[in-house]
Structures are given as C-alpha cells and as structure tokens.
Ligand SMILES: [Ca+2]
C-alpha cells in the first residue's frame with residue numbers, strides 16, 4: 001500500500017501533513033519538519049528536525065518503507081556532507097534522534113537516489129507500529145525560495161512552501 005501526499009505548510013517554521021491511506025482510510029501517518037535547518041539541529045545533537053509518526057490504523061499494520069522526495073523542486077537536494085561555505089556545505093548524514101521509537105537496528109536500509117533528491121528508509125518487519133515515531137535529522141539544501149549562499153538554510157516551513165512529497169508503504 002503506497003500513498004503519496006504533499007507536505008503542507010501549517011505554521012511558520014513547521015510543515016506537517018496527515019496522510020490517509022487506502023484500505024485504511026483511518027490510517028494516519030504524519031510527517032513534521034520543524035526548525036531552522038536540519039544541519040543546525042543535528043549540529044546541536046538534537047536530530048529531531050523530521051518526525052514521522054504512525055498515528056493510527058484500524059489494522060495491525062506496520063510501516064515498511066518511507067520516502068521523502070524533493071523532486072518537485074529542481075534545485076533542492078539532500079546533503080550528506082560537503083565542504084564549507086558553498087551550496088552543499090555543512091552537510092550532515094542521516095542521524096537518529098535520541099527520542100526516536102525506532103532504533104538503528106530496526107532500520108534495514110537507507111538510500112539516496114535520483115540526483116540526491118529521493119531519500120528512502122526501509123524498516124525491519126513489524127518494527128514501526130502504531131503509536132511510534134521516527135525522529136531523525138538529515139541535511140537538505142535549497143528547499144524553498146532561498147537561493148545562493150543562504151540556500152543552505154532550509155527551515156521547516158520551506159518544505160510546505162516547496163510542496164515536498166513524502167510517502168509510506170505499509
Ligand atoms: Ca548543507
């Protein structure tokens with residue numbers, strides 16, 4: 001089961017959306033992007049810029065796979081690392097937040113494809129259930145209207161402005 005939904009802007013600095021899936025119209029998954037920039041958030045050891053929450057489902061199902069896709073924005077990309085003071089600077093690789101319900105051992109694969117625009121996380125069987133949240137940081141650059149030097153800062157709200165997509169497979 002796969003559903004794709006736009007990440008909508010609901011408040012300054014925060015993008016959050018509820019995603020409802022097929023069989024389970026009552027299945028709700030949310031993704032929140034909140035903060036000044038995921039890189040800065042990770043720099044301070046928080047790694048909670050992104051929060052993927054499995055809120056509710058009538059069925060005993062689990063999230064098998066999560067994808068965050070920046071391709072609606074031609075210049076945006078995930079920055080796992082890079083040099084200083086350039087676009088692509090101050091990169092941070094994917095890192096788990098300390099309050100994540102999902103452990104590193106429950107993540108079976110992380111990949112970056114499509115010109116660094118598609119970030120995919122796969123989970124172990126029955127690892128990501130209702131009531132659990134994956135909290136993580138991974139740097140992005142040039143999401144939203146900022147260009148040039150300041151394009152390395154992507155506030156949470158930029159993900160809503162840019163119509164960034166996310167999807168899950170149950
Ligand atoms: Ca960067």
Ligand SMILES: [Ca+2]
Pocket residue numbers: 073075076142143144145146
């Ligand atoms: Ca942009």
Ligand SMILES: [Ca+2]
Pocket residue numbers: 037038039139140141142151152153154
């Ligand atoms: Ca950034």
